[in-house]
Amino acid sequence: MxxxxxxxxxxxxxxxxxxxxxxxxxxxxxxxxxxxxxxxxxxxxxxxxxxxxxxxxxxxxxxxxxxxxxxxxxxxxxxxxxxxxxxxxxxxxxxxxxxxxxxxxxxxxxxxxxxxxxxxxxxxxxxxxxxxxxxxxxxxxxxxxxxxxxxxxxxxxxxxxxxxxxxxxxxxxxxxxxxxxxxxxxxxxxxxxxxxxxxxxxxxxxxxxxxxxxxxxxxxxxxxxxxxxxxxxxxxxxxxxxxxxxxxxxxxxQGGVSGIEERNIEKARLLYAEIDRNPLFYGTADVAHRSRMNVTFLAVNKDVEAEFLKFAADEGIVGIKGYRTVGGFRASLYNALPLSSVEVLVNAMASFEKIYSEKTVLELE
Amino acid sequence: MxxxxxxxxxxxxxxxxxxxxxxxxxxxxxxxxxxxxxxxxxxxxxxxxxxxxxxxxxxxxxxxxxxxxxxxxxxxxxxxxxxxxxxxxxxxxxxxxxxxxxxxxxxxxxxxxxxxxxxxxxxxxxxxxxxxxxxxxxxxxxxxxxxxxxxxxxxxxxxxxxxxxxxxxxxxxxxxxxxxxxxxxxxxxxxxxxxxxxxxxxxxxxxxxxxxxxxxxxxxxxxxxxxxxxxxxxxxxxxxxxxxxxxxxxxxxQGGVSGIEERNIEKARLLYAEIDRNPLFYGTADVAHRSRMNVTFLAVNKDVEAEFLKFAADEGIVGIKGYRTVGGFRASLYNALPLSSVEVLVNAMASFEKIYSEKTVLELE
CATH class of the missing domain: 3.40.640.10 (Type I PLP-dependent aspartate aminotransferase-like (Major domain))
Structure with missing residues (x-):
């Protein structure tokens, strides 16, 4: 639905x-x-x-x-x-x-x-x-x-x-x-x-x-x-x-709060891992205090922001624009968000990185 | 529905x-x-x-x-x-x-x-x-x-x-x-x-x-x-x-507020007319200040109350029990309540009166 x-x-x-x-x-x-x-x-x-x-x-x-x-x-x-x-x-x-x-x-x-x-x-x-x-x-x-x-x-x-x-x-x-x-x-x-x-x-x-x-x-x-x-x-x-x-x-x-907590930890782990791995993005919060609910991150190159938002929207991803005073991205991983949605976002970040680096290489040639 | x-x-x-x-x-x-x-x-x-x-x-x-x-x-x-x-x-x-x-x-x-x-x-x-x-x-x-x-x-x-x-x-x-x-x-x-x-x-x-x-x-x-x-x-x-x-x-x-007002006046007129006509019931508010939205009335004989509530419920009428501190009946005729529902209530009051008076006659015989 x-x-x-x-x-x-x-x-x-x-x-x-x-x-x-x-x-x-x-x-x-x-x-x-x-x-x-x-x-x-x-x-x-x-x-x-x-x-x-x-x-x-x-x-x-x-x-x-x-x-x-x-x-x-x-x-x-x-x-x-x-x-x-x-x-x-x-x-x-x-x-x-x-x-x-x-x-x-x-x-x-x-x-x-x-x-x-x-x-x-x-x-x-x-x-x-x-x-x-x-x-x-x-x-x-x-x-x-x-x-x-x-x-x-x-x-x-x-x-x-x-x-x-x-x-x-x-x-x-x-x-x-x-x-x-x-x-x-x-x-x-x-x-x-x-x-x-x-x-x-x-x-x-x-x-x-x-x-x-x-x-x-x-x-x-x-x-x-x-x-x-x-x-x-x-x-x-x-x-x-x-x-x-x-x-x-x-x-x-869902197994109550402890059941959902396990899944929330896994969802946050998956997304933060991609943010840390992907050279186009970086997290804004200190690692020890990273929220499991609201994952905030920025693009290394600010010009990429609008492009990635569009790319993500084409994948059916909505709501990842950062708060107006902060900019960048915010992906909220509340209880009802399935792990599969996080996987879609993580894959979109990886695919975008691939396309973006190929494009950059092309532009440099 | x-x-x-x-x-x-x-x-x-x-x-x-x-x-x-x-x-x-x-x-x-x-x-x-x-x-x-x-x-x-x-x-x-x-x-x-x-x-x-x-x-x-x-x-x-x-x-x-x-x-x-x-x-x-x-x-x-x-x-x-x-x-x-x-x-x-x-x-x-x-x-x-x-x-x-x-x-x-x-x-x-x-x-x-x-x-x-x-x-x-x-x-x-x-x-x-x-x-x-x-x-x-x-x-x-x-x-x-x-x-x-x-x-x-x-x-x-x-x-x-x-x-x-x-x-x-x-x-x-x-x-x-x-x-x-x-x-x-x-x-x-x-x-x-x-x-x-x-x-x-x-x-x-x-x-x-x-x-x-x-x-x-x-x-x-x-x-x-x-x-x-x-x-x-x-x-x-x-x-x-x-x-x-x-x-x-x-x-x-519906013709906006003036359109609905006409219908609200008609709905209230219909119900108050039955209250005034039906010897089993009487209105509680002074005629000049009767609400068109909340029609409050009592049974002449308090014993009749529970009986009429049951009778009305069998006709699919709900929500007419008076406020707990007041008792009796309250029929609210808000905008979305159709005239046909008021007719059902009025008919129920009339039918109830008929049954009740027949029963009373029977009991007296």
């Missing part, structure tokens, strides 16, 4: 079987004679979807019982503000790790609420690496990480305890690899990478931490309101939650 | 043709070889969807050029807080009309930001009518209305100028009837009634009014950020916007 190899950075590829089930539910959901788009969120059938989706999140990530699993709206960008709105009081200080574009956005929003200390930054090298953490002030009310930097192509693999509550934006790598939820006080993620379609946000938070939040927060910006109302204080993004459930069921069938 | 007569209060019925196009796009959107769920929101194809949807809103509601049309997330419940967060400063006062459950929710959130004056209320009669407006303090920074009270079954048909900026929650009657956008400074509406699936919020606002908003508001809660970024500061609810576009195209084909 899907002939394209979709390397888009998000909203991104989801499994074909999920698309087919979702389309069927839009016409007639479960034989109810109703579309999933027209059912009440208060119907027992949809309440069951919310519950199942929560349970799948718990099962796939081994979420401990003393954590809540919440579904919100507004994406990570809303979380950038909601985290400090709930947990950073005026006069207090929060620690932020500055690892790129989205980390900076989180920092900007937090500054509206209290003091922000950037405890480490990789800005000096255009965010091509993950900085080591030093000197976390124990008075910080939390420390904020961005586990995967979608634009810069870096990923944090080591979450060392710092002694202060750890909050992490996992928008672009949640469900791609095993994590220890116990390491974190609050995890948030826009759904539109490995969870489901755009329009929902996942939050996993330690109840004890949520209980420390400020009072007098607007209902829709108060995590406890979502927790106390099973994420249905108001009408939730019904379709996005439903498709997330389908996608998490698919993930479970 | 849809055999049920869906009178649900929202998420609610959408046209079958819209469901079919939406399902097709989930499989393969416009022959691109990609699902609508996996396309980038920054793709020219999706940017075109956002633009078209904005233009359809402008055309269908005759939105003047000096108003912005924005697509947000979080539903009306988020707007309850976002309106005062943007426009009500500490020490200032805002006027609210208290016409029911959702108006009260808006009032509760506004109180977090400044003084709230309830300038009129119909609480004395369980919100069965729309109160007249008296004595609007000119110092109020805005007045807030709820144009249609989904739970109580009342609707405001007269928006008299009060001399202060008018903000209106039109979640459940926008696109159902003609309005004069010039009467309002800001209109908001959760999409999941007459606009599209759950997961998006429409805001129509006078630019001059938006420019008066407070500074230092988190980006995702600042209307100007949405205005200045074509509603795509972050990843928008792609699928909800796409289906809204399909639905607004359908509405245009």
């Amino acid at each position: 899907h002939k394209k190899h979709n390397f888009g950075a998000g909203p991104c590829i989801l499994p074909s079987s999920v698309m087919e089930q979702a389309a069927q539910a839009v016409i007639n959901w479960g034989g109810m004679g109703l579309s999933i788009l027209e059912v009440s969120h208060r119907s027992p059938e949809f309440e069951d979807v919310v519950l199942k989706t929560q349970l799948l999140v718990r099962e796939l990530l081994s979420v401990p019982d003393h954590y809540s699993v919440l579904f919100l709206q507004g994406g990570a960008s809303t979380q950038f503000a909601m985290v400090p709105m709930n947990f950073l009081r005026a006069g207090e200080k929060a620690a932020y790790l500055d690892t790129g574009y989205f980390a900076q956005k989180a920092i900007k929003e937090a500054r509206l609420f209290g003091e922000v200390e950037i405890v480490a930054s990789s800005k000096d090298k255009d965010y091509a690496y993950i900085p080591d953490l030093f000197n976390i002030d124990n008075e910080s009310v939390y420390i904020h990480y961005t586990s995967n930097n979608t634009i810069e192509g870096t990923e944090i693999f080591d979450f060392s305890a710092t002694g202060v509550p750890l909050i992490c934006d996992m928008s672009s790598d949640i469900f791609s690899r095993k994590i220890n939820v116990n390491d974190f006080d609050l995890i948030y993620a826009g759904a539109q990478k490995n969870m489901g379609p755009a329009g929902m946000t996942l939050v996993i938070a330690k109840n004890e931490f949520l209980n420390q939040a400020k009072k007098e927060i607007p209902s829709m910006l108060d995590y406890r309101v979502f927790r106390d109302n099973m994420s249905m204080y108001n009408t939730p993004p019904v379709f996005s939650i439903y498709v997330a459930m389908l996608n998490l069921l698919w993930l479970k069938d | 849809h055999k049920k007569h869906n009178f649900g209060a929202g998420p609610c019925i959408l046209p079958s043709s819209v469901m079919e196009q939406a399902a097709q796009a989930v499989i393969n959107w416009g022959g691109m070889g990609l699902s609508i769920l996996e396309v980038s929101h920054r793709s020219p194809e999706f940017e075109d969807v956002v633009l078209k949807t904005q233009l359809l809103v402008r055309e269908l509601l005759s939105v003047p050029d000096h108003y912005s049309v924005l697509f947000l997330q979080g539903g009306a419940s988020t707007q309850f807080a976002m309106v005062p967060m943007n426009f009500l400063r500490a020490g200032e006062k805002a006027a609210y009309l208290d016409t029911g459950y959702f108006a009260q929710k808006a009032i509760k959130e506004a109180r977090l930001f400044g003084e709230v004056e309830i300038v009129a209320s119909s609480k004395d009669k369980d919100y069965a009518y729309i109160p007249d407006l008296f004595n609007i303090d000119n110092e109020s920074v805005y007045i807030h209305y709820t144009s249609n009270n989904t739970i109580e079954g009342t609707e405001i048909f007269d928006f008299s100028a009060t001399g202060v900026p008018l903000i209106c929650d039109m979640s459940s009657d926008i696109f159902s009837r003609k309005i004069n956008v010039n009467d309002f400074d800001l209109i908001y509406a959760g999409a999941q009634k007459n606009m599209g699936p759950a997961g998006m919020t429409l805001v129509i606002a006078k630019n001059e009014f938006l420019n008066q908003a407070k500074k230092e508001i988190p980006s995702m809660l600042d209307y100007r950020v949405f205005r200045d970024n074509m509603s795509m500061y972050n990843t928008p609810p792609v699928f909800s916007i796409y289906v809204a576009m399909l639905n607004l195209l359908w509405l245009k084909d």
Whole structure:
């Protein structure tokens, strides 16, 4: 059905079987004679979807019982503000790790609420690496990480305890690899990478931490309101939650997070190997911090960029253009992208190299 | 395809043709070889969807050029807080009309930001009518209305100028009837009634009014950020916007808002006539303020309720159970509900009356 190899950075590829089930539910959901788009969120059938989706999140990530699993709206960008709105009081200080574009956005929003200390930054090298953490002030009310930097192509693999509550934006790598939820006080993620379609946000938070939040927060910006109302204080993004459930069921069938992690490691290994081998391209991120989700690379000769994009498009490869501020290429290898698509890209890079070097030889003659 | 007569209060019925196009796009959107769920929101194809949807809103509601049309997330419940967060400063006062459950929710959130004056209320009669407006303090920074009270079954048909900026929650009657956008400074509406699936919020606002908003508001809660970024500061609810576009195209084909208004008037007339005629039922709202969208009624004999719900279900009628705090019945007659479904309900009420009175006679004999 899907002939394209979709390397888009998000909203991104989801499994074909999920698309087919979702389309069927839009016409007639479960034989109810109703579309999933027209059912009440208060119907027992949809309440069951919310519950199942929560349970799948718990099962796939081994979420401990003393954590809540919440579904919100507004994406990570809303979380950038909601985290400090709930947990950073005026006069207090929060620690932020500055690892790129989205980390900076989180920092900007937090500054509206209290003091922000950037405890480490990789800005000096255009965010091509993950900085080591030093000197976390124990008075910080939390420390904020961005586990995967979608634009810069870096990923944090080591979450060392710092002694202060750890909050992490996992928008672009949640469900791609095993994590220890116990390491974190609050995890948030826009759904539109490995969870489901755009329009929902996942939050996993330690109840004890949520209980420390400020009072007098607007209902829709108060995590406890979502927790106390099973994420249905108001009408939730019904379709996005439903498709997330389908996608998490698919993930479970793939051997869960550890099953998919093995395949994600293999996909990333294959592509980075070609980038390192192929004289026309080079990777931008430090090898130790290379993201498995977003592989960023440049052409040695900038003139080649447009040519390769066209060459790749002819092979059915879409979504590999680098982020506008960075340029070059970005191939996103999210869970649903099959190894075969990575093989197509790798082969295209090798074929292009061959054609390009023959052409160059010809031009030199 | 849809055999049920869906009178649900929202998420609610959408046209079958819209469901079919939406399902097709989930499989393969416009022959691109990609699902609508996996396309980038920054793709020219999706940017075109956002633009078209904005233009359809402008055309269908005759939105003047000096108003912005924005697509947000979080539903009306988020707007309850976002309106005062943007426009009500500490020490200032805002006027609210208290016409029911959702108006009260808006009032509760506004109180977090400044003084709230309830300038009129119909609480004395369980919100069965729309109160007249008296004595609007000119110092109020805005007045807030709820144009249609989904739970109580009342609707405001007269928006008299009060001399202060008018903000209106039109979640459940926008696109159902003609309005004069010039009467309002800001209109908001959760999409999941007459606009599209759950997961998006429409805001129509006078630019001059938006420019008066407070500074230092988190980006995702600042209307100007949405205005200045074509509603795509972050990843928008792609699928909800796409289906809204399909639905607004359908509405245009129906003769636009004036075409649908005529049919909505006829649908409501038919059902209220049966409620008034049928001795088993009675309407709850004052006749002058009866909602065309949500028709609320009770059984004269409370014992009849469960029986009629079952009887109606056998006729393929779903979603007519009244809101949990109110009981009785609520039949929502949103745009996509065909007149034929209303006829089925009216006939069911008449048949039920016949059976019930025969049974009662039998029991009395």
